[in-house]
Amino acid sequence: MTDYTLYIIIALVVIFLFSAIRILREYERGVIFTLGRFWKVKGPGFIIVVPLIQQMVRVDLRIIVMDVPSQDVISQDNVSVHVNAVVYFRVVDPEKAIIQVEDYYSATSQLAQTTLRSVLGQHELDEMLSERDKLNADIQRILDEQTDAWGIKVNNVEIKHVDLDDSMIRAIAKQAEAERVRRAKIIHAEGERQAANELANASEILAKQPSALQLRYMQTLTEIAGDKTNTIVFPLPMDMLETLTNAIKK
Known part of the structure; x- marks a missing residue:
């Protein structure tokens, strides 16, 4: 065997070894087939795949x-x-x-x-x-x-x-607007109901204390006096009007 033939054999062995070496990363696996049949899953790291006999398919395990x-x-x-x-x-x-x-x-x-x-x-x-x-x-x-x-x-x-679609967006906008209007009306009605309840409670308290009604009357006069207008509305208590009406009838 000549030196030239020996070099060729060594080169073929080196090529064979390099083609058989595989390096798989941590997130990779190699599915090995031997003569077309599944053999095993290898990796990660250094593995050997026999050329011409075995084939490897890389699979990534990352998300x-x-x-x-x-x-x-x-x-x-x-x-x-x-x-x-x-x-x-x-x-x-x-x-x-x-x-x-x-x-x-x-x-x-x-x-x-x-x-x-x-x-x-x-x-x-x-x-x-x-x-x-x-x-x-x-x-x-x-x-x-x-x-x-x-x-x-x-x-x-x-x-x-x-x-x-644009038409559906407009329809949804109209629906949202109608919903806001409905909520505003409900809130307004609820406010009116609460105000009526508070006024009813206040009238009951004033009815029990006539002096409180007179004080409220004087406070109203004070507020009117501070109004810089030409027209002054002078309120009269209902009980005073009833007294005048009864006097006129007599």
């Missing part, structure tokens, strides 16, 4: 943030809205994520879109706007149950935007 495109949803009260969301998920079983589904990211994305439309279509518009936490929890639970067979764990789902 993936997936944006769900805007979906056209018809609410239960027949209102058309555009809704988009964001899904947080991660791979917890690399073997299932590679073997059970062709592309787990694409599969999770499509499932999230259909689930978003299905869940929101069962609720009215007011619930979409005011009960987002409940809707997020419902979507997250359904996605987590259906992706469990793929080795996927859905950690959280957040509805980002609920976009309405």
Whole structure:
């Protein structure tokens, strides 16, 4: 064997060793296939993959943030809205994520879109706007149950935007304005009721103490005297008017 042949053999061995060495980061795992059959999940760190016999598929175990495109949803009260969301998920079983589904990211994305439309279509518009936490929890639970067979764990789902048509925005504004007017009328009526109750209580107290009525009369005269107007309204107590009326009749 010549030196040239020996160098070629050494070079081939070195190339073989370098091609067999794999370094996986802490958040990565390698799904190893031997002659096409699943063997085991390796990593992280230094691993060896036999060339031509074994193949490795890298899987990232970090949380993936997936944006769900805007979906056209018809609410239960027949209102058309555009809704988009964001899904947080991660791979917890690399073997299932590679073997059970062709592309787990694409599969999770499509499932999230259909689930978003299905869940929101069962609720009215007011619930979409005011009960987002409940809707997020419902979507997250359904996605987590259906992706469990793929080795996927859905950690959280957040509805980002609920976009309405201009006509619906104007209708909601009118509804909000009418609601504010209704509340203002109720508050005004409640104030009138409370004022009437207080006046009734005050009249009862004044009826029990005639001197208090005279003091109130004098206070009213004092307030009128301080008014810088040409016309002075001079109030007369009702009991004085009754006395004058009785005197005239006699």
